[in-house]
Amino acid sequence: MLNRVILIGRLTRDPELRYTPAGVAVTQFTLAVDRPFTSQGGEREADFIPIVTWRQLAEACANHLKKGHMAAVEGRIQVRNYENNEGKRVYVTEIIADNVRFLTPQSGGSNSNDSRLGTGNQQNRNNGNGRGTNTAGDAWGISDDDLPF
Template sequence: MLNRVILIGRLTKDPELRYTPNGTAVAQFTLAVDRPFANQGGEREADFIPIVTWRQLAESCANYLRKGRLTAIEGRVQVRNYENNEGKRVYVTEIVADNVRFLESSKREGRNETTSINSNSQAGRNHDPFYDDGKPIDISDDDLPF
């Protein structure tokens, strides 16, 4: 069985960071993802998908993501339910993200780079080994696997 989702879209508002009673960080935000087609009027429509992140990833998202920023997320679909104040069962479908990639730099940074954070990264940032792509690499033939 497989439950894996990859989405690219823009945040509709800044992430909302909260903490559970036992101190676990959780951030929630909504990602607007364009549909691959236009409606009858020729206008593009979007789906607004709720995203949830936990722990260090949640804190990193709250610190670095902002409304309107182009972002890629990877995670799984989760459907949960609860009983509201009127006693009705409410179902919620959301994406629990375990990898978030910032596809645009913030306006004030002035650089165009991507940053990836995931639930396994210690500091919340992965360093891309191919960041200086195009520059010569000092490697001997003995180091190549072929």
Template sequence: MLNRVILIGRLTRDPELRYTPTGVAVTQFTLAVDRPFTNQQNEREADFINIVTWRQLAETCANYLRKGRLTAVEGRIQVRNYENNEGRKVYVTEVVADNVRFLESANREPASGGGMREEAPQSRYGNQRSQQQDPFSDDGKPIDISDDDLPF
């Protein structure tokens, strides 16, 4: 059996972070995914798909995703049900994501290279970018390395 889905779309609202009674983080958001065709009025329609993330990924999504950001989601489809206040059974279909990739930076610049490129190390594990100058830039000067520094 196979239950795998990959979606690319834009968030319709900021992610909502909550914690279970045992302290596990869970985030929910909705992804608007364009359909590959236009309707009779030559307008594009979209599907609005509920996404759920858990644990560290949930906290990362809550910290870095915002309404309107282009995002790729990979996960599985899940159907659950519950009984509402009126006693009716309600069915919910959602994607439980195990991989979320940020396809745009916060200021809406598309990620270079296209495709499902992960934005620096932030997309799964938080923003770990350093604001310091690149320690490996040589500023046009020769690099002083002795033979003892080489591992071979």
């Protein structure tokens, strides 16, 4: 069985950083991802997908991502449910991210193409000119290894 998701989109609001009672960091934000077609009126539509990150990745997202920033998220879909105050069952579908790549360039000289964080703390190698070793998707900050095809 396989449950993997890769999304690229823009944050609709600043990430919200919280801590569990045990002191574990958790960050939530929403990613707007364009649909691959236009509506009958010729307008582009988007899906607004809730993202959850944990631990060091959560703190990094809270520190480096802001509303409007573009990010690539890799993770898994999770569906959970709870009973609200009115006694109704509420279902929540969200992405639990284990890798986030910051695609909006940071001001102050650092290039966000080198900012990929996740459970493996994977980083692009710096090729000497301050940029990561991107080839095919250089404008987007995506390396050949990130492409699913």
